[in-house]
Amino acid sequence: xxxHKLLMLPGDGIGPEVMAQVxxxxxxxxxxxxASFEIExxxxxxxxxxxxxxxxxxxxxxxxxxxxxxxxxxxxxxxxADVPYQHRPEAGLLRLxxxxxxxxxxxxxxxxxxxxxxSSLKPEVxxxxxxxxxxxxxGGVYFGEPKEIVTLEDGSKRxxxxxxxxxxxIDRICRVAFELARTRRNKVSSAEKHNVMKTGVLWKQTVxxxxxxxxxxxxxxxxxxxxxxxxxxxxxxxxxxxVTDNLFGDILSDVAAMLTGSLGMLPSASLGAEDPATGKRKxxxxxxxxxxxxxxxxxxxxxxxxxxxxxxxLRYSFGAIEAADRLEGxxxxxxxxxxxxxxxxxxxxxxVSTSEMGQAxxxxx
Amino acid sequence: xxxHKLLMLPGDGIGPEVMAQVxxxxxxxxxxxxASFEIExxxxxxxxxxxxxxxxxxxxxxxxxxxxxxxxxxxxxxxxADVPYQHRPEAGLLRLxxxxxxxxxxxxxxxxxxxxxxSSLKPEVxxxxxxxxxxxxxGGVYFGEPKEIVTLEDGSKRxxxxxxxxxxxIDRICRVAFELARTRRNKVSSAEKHNVMKTGVLWKQTVxxxxxxxxxxxxxxxxxxxxxxxxxxxxxxxxxxxVTDNLFGDILSDVAAMLTGSLGMLPSASLGAEDPATGKRKxxxxxxxxxxxxxxxxxxxxxxxxxxxxxxxLRYSFGAIEAADRLEGxxxxxxxxxxxxxxxxxxxxxxVSTSEMGQAxxxxx
Ligand SMILES: CC(C)[C@H](C(=O)O)[C@@H](O)C(=O)O
Ligand SMILES: CC(C)[C@H](C(=O)O)[C@@H](O)C(=O)O
Numbered sequence: 135x136x137x138h139k140l141l142m143l144p145g146d147g148i149g150p151e152v153m154a155q156v157x158x159x160x161x162x163x164x165x166x167x168x169a170s171f172e173i174e175x176x177x178x179x180x181x182x183x184x185x186x187x188x189x190x191x192x193x194x195x196x197x198x199x200x201x202x203x204x205x206x207x208x209x210x211x212x213x214x215a216d217v218p219y220q221h222r223p224e225a226g227l228l229r230l231x232x233x234x235x236x237x238x239x240x241x242x243x244x245x246x247x248x249x250x251x252x253s254s255l256k257p258e259v260x261x262x263x264x265x266x267x268x269x270x271x272x273g274g275v276y277f278g279e280p281k282e283i284v285t286l287e288d289g290s291k292r293x294x295x296x297x298x299x300x301x302x303x304i305d306r307i308c309r310v311a312f313e314l315a316r317t318r319r320n321k322v323s324s325a326e327k328h329n330v331m332k333t334g335v336l337w338k339q340t341v342x343x344x345x346x347x348x349x350x351x352x353x354x355x356x357x358x359x360x361x362x363x364x365x366x367x368x369x370x371x372x373x374x375x376x377v378t379d380n381l382f383g384d385i386l387s388d389v390a391a392m393l394t395g396s397l398g399m400l401p402s403a404s405l406g407a408e409d410p411a412t413g414k415r416k417x418x419x420x421x422x423x424x425x426x427x428x429x430x431x432x433x434x435x436x437x438x439x440x441x442x443x444x445x446x447x448l449r450y451s452f453g454a455i456e457a458a459d460r461l462e463g464x465x466x467x468x469x470x471x472x473x474x475x476x477x478x479x480x481x482x483x484x485x486v487s488t489s490e491m492g493q494a495x496x497x498x499x
Numbered sequence: 500x501x502x503h504k505l506l507m508l509p510g511d512g513i514g515p516e517v518m519a520q521v522x523x524x525x526x527x528x529x530x531x532x533x534a535s536f537e538i539e540x541x542x543x544x545x546x547x548x549x550x551x552x553x554x555x556x557x558x559x560x561x562x563x564x565x566x567x568x569x570x571x572x573x574x575x576x577x578x579x580a581d582v583p584y585q586h587r588p589e590a591g592l593l594r595l596x597x598x599x600x601x602x603x604x605x606x607x608x609x610x611x612x613x614x615x616x617x618s619s620l621k622p623e624v625x626x627x628x629x630x631x632x633x634x635x636x637x638g639g640v641y642f643g644e645p646k647e648i649v650t651l652e653d654g655s656k657r658x659x660x661x662x663x664x665x666x667x668x669i670d671r672i673c674r675v676a677f678e679l680a681r682t683r684r685n686k687v688s689s690a691e692k693h694n695v696m697k698t699g700v701l702w703k704q705t706v707x708x709x710x711x712x713x714x715x716x717x718x719x720x721x722x723x724x725x726x727x728x729x730x731x732x733x734x735x736x737x738x739x740x741x742v743t744d745n746l747f748g749d750i751l752s753d754v755a756a757m758l759t760g761s762l763g764m765l766p767s768a769s770l771g772a773e774d775p776a777t778g779k780r781k782x783x784x785x786x787x788x789x790x791x792x793x794x795x796x797x798x799x800x801x802x803x804x805x806x807x808x809x810x811x812x813l814r815y816s817f818g819a820i821e822a823a824d825r826l827e828g829x830x831x832x833x834x835x836x837x838x839x840x841x842x843x844x845x846x847x848x849x850x851v852s853t854s855e856m857g858q859a860x861x862x863x864x
Contacts, residue, residue, distance in 0.1 A: 210694075224694045254624045254733050275640075275662060281697050290666045293701035297640060297660040300651070327749075329575075329589045332646050336658035360749045364757040367732065368619050384692075384725045385750055392729040 137170045138452050141201035143178040143194070143230075146214075146223060147425025148488075149207025151433070152440035155492030156205060159441060159461065162496050169454050174201065178230070179209025179223035179425070189226030198230055203451040204418040205444060206230070208425035223425075231271050234416040236404035237303070238310045239269040239383065240446075241422060243370075243390035246399060248469050249478050253395030255367075260393055265373045266318065267390055268311040269383025271404055273303045274333070276380045299333045299379065304340040306407070311377035312349040321353040321374040325362040325382055337379065359386065366390055391422045398423055398436030398477040401443035403450055417451045419443035433487035436475040438465055441495060464498035502535045503817050506566035508543040508559070508595075511579075511588060512790025513853075514572025516798070517805035520857030521570060524806060524826065527861050534819050539566065543595070544574025544588035544790070554591030563595055568816040569783040570809060571595070573790035588790075596636050599781040601769035602668070603675045604634040604748065605811075606787060608735075608755035611764060613834050614843050618760030620732075625758055630738045631683065632755055633676040634748025636769055638668045639698070641745045664698045664744065669705040671772070676742035677714040686718040686739040690727040690747055702744065724751065731755055756787045763788055763801030763842040766808035768815055782816045784808035798852035801840040803830055806860060829863035 140160070144153035163169045176194035177185055185191075189209075190198075198204050209223035217223075230236070245253065245263035253260045278296030285291050308324065315322045324341045326334035338356055345354045357365065359382040365372060366389050378386055391400050400423070406416035421439030429435060442465060448458035473494050476485040486494065505525070509518035528534045541559035542550055550556075554574075555563075563569050574588035584590075595601070610618065610628035618625045643661030650656050673689065680687045689706045693699035703721055710719045722730065724747040730737060731754050743751055756765050765788070771781035786804030794800060807830060814823035838859050841850040851859065 219700065222694065228695070255620050259619045276695055278659075283697050283701050286665070291701055292663060292665045293696075293698035294643075295662040295696045295698050297662065298657065300657045301655045327746075329587065330593070330641055331658075331660045332648050333658035333660050335584065336648050336656055360753045363728065363750045364753045364762075367754055367757040381692075381746075382750075385728045385747075388725045388729045389732055389754065392732040397729075 137172050139200060139202045140171050140173050140447070141197050141204045142173060142175045143198075143204060143206050144175075144181075145179040145207040145209040145425065146181055146211050147208055147427045147430040148435035149179075149209070149425055151430070151435050151488050152421065152437040153205065153207045155437035155488065155495070156440055156444045158492055158496050159444060159499070162499055163457060169448070169452065169457055178206065178226040180211055180214040182226055183214060183217055183221050183223065187221065189221050189223055190229055195229070195233060198234060202414065203447045204230065204234075205440075205447065206418050206420035207440065208421065208423065210425050211427035211430070213427075228276065230418060231404060232277060234418065235272060235406040236416060236418055237270060237272040237407070238307055238405045239271040240314070240403045240405070241267040241269060241387040241391065241400070243267065243387070243394050243400065244396065245394040246396055246469060249394070249396050249399070251395070251480075252478055253393060255393055259369065259371075260395065263370055263394060265370060265390060266314060266375045267383060267387040268307065268314065268375055268377045269387055270303065270307040270379050271383075272380075273299055274380035297331065297333050297381070299336060301336065301340050304337050305344055308341045308344050308377055310405075311375050312345070312352050315352045315375040319374040320351070321355070323355050323357050323362065323373055323376045325357050325359045325376055325378040325386060327359050329358060333379070341377070362386060363389055366393060387422070396478070398475065399438045399442065401439050401446050403443070403446045405450065415451075417447065419447045433489065434476050435488045436477050437488050437492050441465065441492070460499060464495050467498045468494045502537050504539070504565060504567045505536045505812070506539045506541060506562050506569045508541050508563075508569060509546075509572040510544040510574040510790060511546055511576050512573055512792045512795040513800035514544075514574070514790055516796070516800050516853050517786065517802040518570065518572045520802035520853065520860070521805055521809045523857055523861050524809060524864070527864055528822060534813070534817065534822055543571065543591040545576055545579040547591055548579060548582055548586050548588065552586065554586050554588055555594055560594070560598060563599060567779065567782075568812045569595065569599075570805075570812065571783050571785035572805065573786065573788065575790050576792035576795070578792075593641065595783055596769060597642060599783065600637060600771040601781060601783055602635060602637040602772070603672055603770045604636040605679070605768045605770070606632040606634060606752040606756065606765070608632065608752070608759050608765065609761065610759040611761055611834060614759075614761050614764070616760070616845075617843055618758060620758055624734065624736075625760065628735055628759060630735060630755060631679060631740045632748060632752040633672065633679065633740055633742045634752055635668065635672040635744050636748075637745075638664055639745035662696065662698050662746070664701060666701065666705050669702050670709055673706045673709050673742055675770075676740050677710070677717050680717050680740040684739040685716070686720070688720050688722050688727065688738055688741045690722050690724045690741055690743040690751060692724050694723060698744070706742070727751060728754055731758060752787070761843070763840065764803045764807065766804050766811050768808070768811045770815065780816075782812065784812045798854065799841050800853045801842050802853050802857050806830060806857070825864060829860050832863045833859045
């Protein structure tokens, strides 16, 4: 049995609490002899800044490069509001994405039947919702240069960010979307603003050409990003896979996640290119939710998004499909039995703590 | 009684149908001697391209410069999918915004009580919703240079868009937001991505400084644009005025509009700076909805967003507050009496046509 190298970066806020639940699950799999993991731990975000004066240390970056998968909790909080910009907690996450080449961010938005009532949308709009946002993660306005603030002659300032995309960058992310659509309902909606942005024009041309050349069996539609946001609110079930750039993906995936009423439940995967020599790809798995500093340390956080992220790691990084199915099944069973953390409990109903939820899932395995 | 110069640019799709209803209202005000208008008409978008091979002619741009207010319908449609990029229908709208200096786009998102059930959100989430998005409209990634597609040495292409903001640009739009908040619930939420974008850093600094210097009586909060999109879906009533940049404003205002279930009902105003000599400001008024080519010419369009846009013109450009109140009251009365176009009628219920709705409003004046 191969040993998988797993790097855990719990980060800040509720990150460590939810990561602790994954540790129990990892050791359960180890004890059962179902999978073998070699676990390293590191710091990221504010926690790394406090220790090393950097949002991630060079040592931890090296561990991330060597790991088969990185499990990432969450970063940030008011404590680090005033650290120098290059060391802000998010910089650790952005560096991991960029340096590991994690260009494909997969964000499923699934409305769990037991939780449909937690959505702010009407039940008929979200019940059974299962869409996947495929977000480009290493390009666009996040990383384009120039990216700076300059002082002008008259003393005023000018801020600049640069949105850059090349055809190979667009091609490879759209390829991921088409491949995944083939395993689902076979439809890709490509979201951009070609009516205003040249990167949008190039995006639309590139996805159209790729579709015509290799993916004619998949349905492709083009949608303006603003309209896509609207349509997600109006009738999200019209979508299967949505592919979009880094910035639009940031917003659209948050809207999609919130529709489901399951924000504390949603995992994500960020994948790099396959190494032709080893067949492996770098990967990072993280919950869609943030560090929630207001509830940190109180045992209120829902660990399911983090545990579900580990299930995605089992599936995508370790090829442990059975183990992934088993873990996802355990999550479904626990939910089915009515166990709820506060975020997903009905108002006034009993709720379990972060670790009680973690234990319940281990027990259901 | 001053005569107001009004330029009507109906545009494409349902634009001309909904504009026709405003014409009746204008002539009613004229006949009653309540206000006097000098009306010019022009072409914009695909209609302008068909006539002049440009998305707006120089002659119509001149009329727009001379008008006290421009009423704009909607532009675009599949017919013009392949016109040269610089002549695409949207280019007419973008040029009007830029050349008239219409930096402040006001988009109210109001959930009309009679229509709350048309929303995809639960009634308690949207009933009574009344928020205002103040969107910067002449800067950011919409207009920054370079904005181009270049072919690289290896034959691949690179698209570039540039997000640019200066402190004076940010200052003047935030000023509009603070002033409007004072007439409402006294709260401004400023949305940006300072964790990723330098323009976001500058935005946050600038609004913070302006607040401290001149608007301490108004509550100011900062919210990341992705989180703002989420919060709009989760609990939109937490907001009063949201101020944001051109691109985020495009998306957030569409989400906000869709929440209300009243997309065919929402007007918008785009305002320029006050001319210190005349006290006048250039202005353009347009519905939030688009040209809806699929229903064009069928009498199905809801003219209320266009008529409401004219009411905003009465209020903001002509200082005709009484007339504006009267027109908005007439719209409310007609809705109160149960008159509905198809988009806001209950499924299977009777609906009136575009012109019947227009006539009902004239009658209610
Ligand atoms: C924390 C932040 C840098 C990040 C982003 O903007 O990508 C977050 O919002 C996300 O979506 O993962
Ligand atoms: C038509 C298009 C150029 C425009 C925009 O992106 O600003 C529209 O979406 C809007 O919001 O007015």
